[in-house]
Amino acid sequence: LNTVYVIAKQPTRAEQREVYADASGWKVFRNPDAFPRAWAVEGLTVARDGQQAAELFRSPGFDPRRETILLAGDLPAPRLEACAGEAQVAITWHGLHRVAARAVAPCARMVVFAQPDFPGWQPRVDGQSVPRYAPFGALLGVVVPAGEHAIELVYRPPLVYLGAALSAAAALELYDSYL
Numbered sequence: 001l002n003t004v005y006v007i008a009k010q011p012t013r014a015e016q017r018e019v020y021a022d023a024s025g026w027k028v029f030r031n032p033d034a035f036p037r038a039w040a041v042e043g044l045t046v047a048r049d050g051q052q053a054a055e056l057f058r059s060p061g062f063d064p065r066r067e068t069i070l071l072a073g074d075l076p077a078p079r080l081e082a083c084a085g086e087a088q089v090a091i092t093w094h095g096l097h098r099v100a101a102r103a104v105a106p107c108a109r110m111v112v113f114a115q116p117d118f119p120g121w122q123p124r125v126d127g128q129s130v131p132r133y134a135p136f137g138a139l140l141g142v143v144v145p146a147g148e149h150a151i152e153l154v155y156r157p158p159l160v161y162l163g164a165a166l167s168a169a170a171a172l173e174l175y176d177s178y179l
Contacts (some may be wrong), residue, residue, distance in 0.1 A: 004034040035065070037094065038101050040087030040109040040144075041135070043067035046077045053137055068112055068135035075131055078143045081107035087144075099153040103144050111151060113140040120157030125149050 005019070006012055006029045016029035044067060047053035053069045056062060070077055085106030093100035103111050110133065115121075117134040123142045124130065126149050133141035142151055 003031055005030055035114055036089075037091045037115075038089045038099075038111055038113045039065060040089050040103060040105060040111050041066055041068045042080055042082065042087075042109055044070055044077060044080060044110060044135075046070050046072050048072050050137060057136070064136070068110060068141065069137070070133060070135065071137045073134075075133065078110065078131070078133065079108065080110060080143070081146075083107035083146075087111075097155040101151045102148065103151055104148045105144050105146055107146045108143060110135065110141045110143050112136075113142075113153065115140045115153065118155070118157070120155050120160075122154045122156055124152045124154070127152075 006016060007026060008029065009025050009027060011018070011029050013031070015033065016031055018027050019030050020028040041064075045056055047056055047069050048071075050071065053071060056069050057064070083106050087103060087105040087109045089101055089103045089111055091099065091101050099113060099115060101111065101113075103109070112135045117132070117138060117140045121132055121140055122129065123132050123140070125142060125144055130142050133143070135141040140153060142153075144151065
């Protein structure tokens with residue numbers, strides 16, 4: 001959904017456009033239909049498993065720019081609202097451990113981030129913790145109500161902090177044994 005550039009000797013799809021070529025024959029091609037880093041969807045479907053999700057994704061009329069697929073899981077599917085108007089999403093910061101965005105939505109929408117969903121991502125909307133969803137079974141999604149909102153995704157995997165604490169305790173123990 002979000003592969004903007006491809007490095008190859010020949011285009012892998014007819015619609016790709018060459019943007020750079022070097023003397024050895026390698027070229028950079030741009031995918032004109034690549035998705036942005038974040039976008040808002042107005043509809044969603046819950047699939048029972050990955051096979052059904054793939055069938056839904058390939059079905060005629062499915063538009064991943066307007067709707068998403070969630071796999072049935074621990075969280076109940078959020079309620080999105082049907083209303084006139086398009087939501088706008090803009091990334092304001094993108095780093096390794098933090099993504100920030102502003103969203104303006106006419107009614108409840110899910111903002112889909114072209115960011116892999118890994119345990120440890122903690123989403124907040126307007127500073128408040130919110131549930132984390134996995135649109136398309138692999139990306140990160142949060143629901144925003146109508147209005148303008150600040151969204152922040154912070155990567156804080158608990159096992160990393162546990163490992164750091166255990167390492168610090170071991171270092172202190174070694175230090176104490178040398179005294």
